[in-house]
Amino acid sequence: MKETLIDVKDLCIQFQTPGGTVKAVDNVSFDIKKGEVFALVGESGCGKSTTAMGIMQLIKEPGRIAGGSINFEGKDLLQLTRDEMTQVRGKEIGIIFQNPLDSLNPVYTIGYQMTEGLLVDKMDKKEAYKLAADMLRDVKISDVEERMKTFPHEISGGMRQRVMIGMMLCRNPKLLIADEPTTALDVTIQAGIIELMNELRKKYDSSILIITHDFGIVADIADRVGVMYAGNLIEVGEVFDIFDNPRHPYTRLLMKALPTITKEEGRLETIRGSVPNLAEERPGCGFADRCPYARDFCHHQKPELKQISEGHMCACHFAEGGLKDEQ
Amino acid sequence: MNDIMRFIAKRLAIGVLVVLFVTILVFAIMQMMPGDTIDLMVDTRVSAEKVAEIKAQWGLDKHPVVQYFYWLKNILQGDFGTSISLKQGVKELILQRLPYTLMLTGASLLIEYLIAIPLGLWAAVKKNKLPDKVLTVSTIVLWSMPPFWLGVLFMMVFSIWLGILPLSGWSGIKSLILPAFTLALPTLAQIFRLTRSEVLDVLDEKFVTTAHAKGLKNKVVLVKHVLRNAMIPVTVMFFLSLPWLIGGSVVVENVFAWPGMGQLLFKAISKQDFVIVQGVVLVITVLTVICNLIGDIVAGVLDPRIRLE
Ligand SMILES: Nc1ncnc2c1ncn2[C@@H]1O[C@H](COP(=O)(O)OP(=O)(O)O)[C@@H](O)[C@H]1O
Ligand SMILES: [Mg+2]
Numbered sequence: 112m113k114e115t116l117i118d119v120k121d122l123c124i125q126f127q128t129p130g131g132t133v134k135a136v137d138n139v140s141f142d143i144k145k146g147e148v149f150a151l152v153g154e155s156g157c158g159k160s161t162t163a164m165g166i167m168q169l170i171k172e173p174g175r176i177a178g179g180s181i182n183f184e185g186k187d188l189l190q191l192t193r194d195e196m197t198q199v200r201g202k203e204i205g206i207i208f209q210n211p212l213d214s215l216n217p218v219y220t221i222g223y224q225m226t227e228g229l230l231v232d233k234m235d236k237k238e239a240y241k242l243a244a245d246m247l248r249d250v251k252i253s254d255v256e257e258r259m260k261t262f263p264h265e266i267s268g269g270m271r272q273r274v275m276i277g278m279m280l281c282r283n284p285k286l287l288i289a290d291e292p293t294t295a296l297d298v299t300i301q302a303g304i305i306e307l308m309n310e311l312r313k314k315y316d317s318s319i320l321i322i323t324h325d326f327g328i329v330a331d332i333a334d335r336v337g338v339m340y341a342g343n344l345i346e347v348g349e350v351f352d353i354f355d356n357p358r359h360p361y362t363r364l365l366m367k368a369l370p371t372i373t374k375e376e377g378r379l380e381t382i383r384g385s386v387p388n389l390a391e392e393r394p395g396c397g398f399a400d401r402c403p404y405a406r407d408f409c410h411h412q413k414p415e416l417k418q419i420s421e422g423h424m425c426a427c428h429f430a431e432g433g434l435k436d437e438q
Numbered sequence: 439m440n441d442i443m444r445f446i447a448k449r450l451a452i453g454v455l456v457v458l459f460v461t462i463l464v465f466a467i468m469q470m471m472p473g474d475t476i477d478l479m480v481d482t483r484v485s486a487e488k489v490a491e492i493k494a495q496w497g498l499d500k501h502p503v504v505q506y507f508y509w510l511k512n513i514l515q516g517d518f519g520t521s522i523s524l525k526q527g528v529k530e531l532i533l534q535r536l537p538y539t540l541m542l543t544g545a546s547l548l549i550e551y552l553i554a555i556p557l558g559l560w561a562a563v564k565k566n567k568l569p570d571k572v573l574t575v576s577t578i579v580l581w582s583m584p585p586f587w588l589g590v591l592f593m594m595v596f597s598i599w600l601g602i603l604p605l606s607g608w609s610g611i612k613s614l615i616l617p618a619f620t621l622a623l624p625t626l627a628q629i630f631r632l633t634r635s636e637v638l639d640v641l642d643e644k645f646v647t648t649a650h651a652k653g654l655k656n657k658v659v660l661v662k663h664v665l666r667n668a669m670i671p672v673t674v675m676f677f678l679s680l681p682w683l684i685g686g687s688v689v690v691e692n693v694f695a696w697p698g699m700g701q702l703l704f705k706a707i708s709k710q711d712f713v714i715v716q717g718v719v720l721v722i723t724v725l726t727v728i729c730n731l732i733g734d735i736v737a738g739v740l741d742p743r744i745r746l747e
Contacts, residue, residue, distance in 0.1 A: 169647055193656065201653030208644070208651075216645040216663055217743055218670075228652040262742040275648070 113144040115182075116318045117166070117286055122179035124158070124165045131390035135161040135174070137342040140416065143286065143335075146316040148308075150329045150350070152365070153339035156386055159322045160209050162339075163288045166320075167206050168196055184285070201228050205284035207292045209322070211275040215263035221247075222259030225278055232282065246281040247274070251303050269296055276304060283315045290322045305332055330354070335422075338362050341387055341397035344416060348423035358425040360402050396428070404429060446731065453727035460723045461716060462506065468712040469502045475522040475710045496522055509716060518720075519713040523706070528717040531702060536721070538608065539698035542691070543683045545614055546622035551676065554626045558633025559665060565638060574634075577627035585686065589620040589693035606695040617694040621687055625679060632675055636668035643667070670740045677733030681726035 124136035136158045143149045151159045164170050166181055168188065181188040188199065208214055215224055225243035230236070240259070247255045250273040263271055276292060287308065293301040309332055311317045323329060329336060329350065336353040338346040338361065346359040357363045384401035387393060395410040396402070402409065409428060416426040476493050493499050497508060512519055518528035561570040596616060597605040604613045640646065641664055649659045688700035695701070699718050706714035738744045 167651060169650055171647075197650075197653055197655055199653070200651055206651050208647070211644075211648075213644040214648045216649070216667070218666055218741060227654070231653055264743050278652070 113146060115142050116145045116147075116184065118142040118180075118182040119162075119166065120180045120182070122162065122165055122181065123177040124161050124170060124174060125177045127173040127175075128390065133389045134342050135389060136165060138179070139339075139342075139344045140179075141337050141344060141347055143318045143320060145285075145318055146312055147334045148312065148319040148321060148332045150333035150336045151320065151322045151339060152324070152326075152329065152336060154386060156389075157339045158342045158389075159339055160290050163206060163290050163320065163322060166288060167200060167204060169206075201279075201284070202232060202282055203284055204286045204288065205279035205282060206288040207276050207279050207290060209290040209294075211272050212268050214275050215271055217263055220260055220262055221266070221274055224263075225259070225274065225281070228278065228282055242281055243277075246277040249307055250274070250277040250280075251300055252277075269300070272296060273300070273304070276307075280307060280311060283311060284317060285315075286318045286320065287311060288320045288322075291324065292321070293323075293325070293328070308332065338365065341393070342389055343397055343426065345398070345426045346424065347416070348425075352420075352423045356423075358419060358423070358430045359398075359427045360404050360429075361398050396426075442735070446735070449731045449734070450727075453724075453731065456727055457720065457723045461510075461720055464719045465502070465506050465509075465712065465716060468710065468715060471710060473710065474498055475712070478709055479523060509713070513720065518717045521706070521711055521714050523709045523711040524714075528714050531714065532699060532717055532721060535697060535699045535702050538696060539684060539687055539691070539700060541614065542617055542621060542687055542696060542698055543680070545618035546625075546683060546687075547676070547680070549618060549622040550626040550629055554629035555633050555665075555669075555672065558630045559637050559660065559668075561630070562634045562637035562641065563660070570634075573630065577630050580623050581627035583624060585620055585624060585689050586693050588623060589617070589690055592616045592620055593694075606693075608697050613694075613696075617687075617690050617696050620693070621683065621690045625683065625686075629672065629675065629679075633668060633672055636671055637664055640664045640667045670737060673740060674733050674737045677729045677736065680729045681722060684722055684725065 119142065120140045122136055122139045123134070126133040126135055139158070139162060141149065151162065153159055161170070161174070165176055166188070168176070170176060176189060179189070183199070183203070188196065191199070215221070219227075222240065222243065225247065226236070226239040229239035229242060234242070244255045244259060247258060252258055252270060252273060258266065258270075263274075266274075272292075272295065276289075279287065289308065293304055296304065305328060308319055308321075312319060319332070321328070321333065333350045336348060336350050337344050338353070338359065340361050346353065346357065346362045353362060354366065357366055387397055387400060393413075395408075395412055396405070396414050399405045399409040406428075412428070414426045414428045414430075416424050417430065418424050419430050474493075476489060476496070476498060480489055480492070490499065497505060500508070509519060516529075518532065520526065521528055521531060524531065557573055561573045564570045593605055593616065596603040603616055604610075607613065646659060646663055649663045650656075654662075684699070687696075687698060688704055690696065691698045691700035692704050699721070702714060703718045706712075706718065
């Protein structure tokens with residue numbers, strides 16, 4: 112059994128809005144082992160990005176982390192001072208944002224921004240430059256020497272996205288969080304980037320938390336999968352368990368909807384109803400309103416995330432008994 | 439490089455037109471005022487023939503258009519003319535006074551920016567908290583204070599009651615303090631507000647989150663990423679406000695009897711001494727054009743997205 116790198120426990124993240132408190136992440140717990148790739152999947156708006164930003168403690172107003180703990184290599188990140196957390200970011204945990212188009216500072220060159228993080232690690236300037244240039248080549252950017260001198264507005268959106276990926280990869284973080292890193296990228300480049308992540312894992316035994324709608328990618332690199340629904344983690348398991356033996360009704364429908372989901376960027380048209388309003392109190396199971404198996408008590412009693420077999424957890428009242436395959 | 443030269447040349451050409459236009463306008467306004475310098479100077483007992491003779495001597499009997507071109511021709515040869523009321527060369531008068539005006543505006547610019555930028559950054563970071571609220575309210579108060587009123591208040595407090603600073607005129611560097619602050623404070627409020635709102639805008643940008651995600655220290659993020667971007671419009675404002683400051687100093691110079699160009703201009707207008715008025719306006723307009731041009735060039739240097747064209 113491998114060592115645990117990060118252990119997220121009962122993480123709660125809320126947004127204070129005029130419409131009420133949005134519980135974007137509600138008691139989410141999962142862990143990632145060293146060298147493991149953990150995929151977080153689920154419809155848009157179910158709290159995946161918020162979970163990622165929560166781990167980095169980059170939640171902006173009106174959001175705040177309302178509870179829980181994030182154990183990373185023996186320390187609780189939520190208890191660190193601001194300066195201590197600063198030392199974790201980028202070096203220990205790197206993050207590739209969703210839609211990273213405006214994520215580069217318009218007034219600095221690509222080279223400056225690529226090396227800026229490396230220089231934090233007290234690296235020699237020339238060495239940092241060389242490393243950054245090599246990284247850019249790895250993310251398939253041509254004329255690297257030229258590119259290092261250009262400004263973000265002078266290169267294409269896809270290229271900026273790759274610069275961002277390279278920027279976060281080049282410091283070999285122990286944990287890389289990649290929030291839909293390859294959406295909008297061309298298929299061949301996409302494959303290259305997945306390959307780079309795989310390399311990071313092999314060379315440095317790094318762990319990866321990947322958020323994606325693309326089950327192809329999940330099958331490709333993930334070891335374990337967590338399924339999120341309306342701010343809750345509703346099923347966690349080995350990638351084979353999730354694909355071959357999904358236990359939560361939502362996961363099952365998700366698997367059935369596979370081809371549409373990839374195309375429609377995560378909109379689950381095939382499941383009737385829509386995601387509940389996260390600002391409202393939900394005493395029962397968040398999925399009950401849309402669930403074909405739901406009974407009365409599902410609306411009142413919240414199912415806990417329970418272990419149903421070795422390494423497989425599910426939050427459904429029927430998870431253990433099994434669902435009758437109807438519909 | 440060639441592009442920049444062409445840009446500068448084009449802007450200078452436009453600048454020359456602006457200067458011409460302004461001097462014509464000012465000349466026309468001076469002409470529209472009833473009477474002229476001589477009428478204001480001579481005693482009522484002087485005979486009409488004598489007055490006409492003096493006017494002819496100064497070329498005031500000619501048609502205004504002819505007078506203007508006469509003035510323009512001299513200017514092009516570097517001759518600013520002679521003041522009728524003071525009987526002194528205008529160029530000498532301006533050169534005597536320009537350093538004082540530049541000193542006053544320079545000092546007040548320094549005060550404004552050195553105080554307003556850090557305060558603006560601080561207020562933005564502490565948005566809606568106590569420091570922000572206090573600063574926002576106090577700058578509104580400052581902004582709404584007329585400079586002459588502020589000047590008189592300062593004189594009362596620091597010169598008359600406390601007696602620690604000179605009342606007026608120039609008697610060494612200490613004399614600079616009151617007029618410089620009087621000139622600076624109302625504009626300081628403006629720059630504070632601009633800095634604050636720009637910083638708030640930049641703080642919302644995604645690249646700031648990137649900078650934090652890289653593990654840069656908060657101070658580094660604020661200075662290198664946030665302030666660096668917020669400074670672009672503030673710097674442009676600096677150059678645009680410079681000529682206004684020189685204009686604004688007319689009032690302050692008069693309150694403090696400051697021996698600068700503003701006071702010269704004020705007296706010249708009241709005496710309808712158009713040679714001085716034209717000369718001073720020319721200097722201010724040229725400074726304005728140059729400052730605007732520098733502002734544009736600096737904006738292009740600070741913001742790679744701006745192409746000079
Ligand atoms: N700034 C915000 N203000 C209010 N609600 C927010 C904010 N950011 C995110 N949310 C809410 O948090 C929920 C989760 O969002 P997100 O984590 O982006 O979902 P995902 O990444 O899974 O698509 C959404 O329902 C959204 O309404
Ligand atoms: Mg997201």
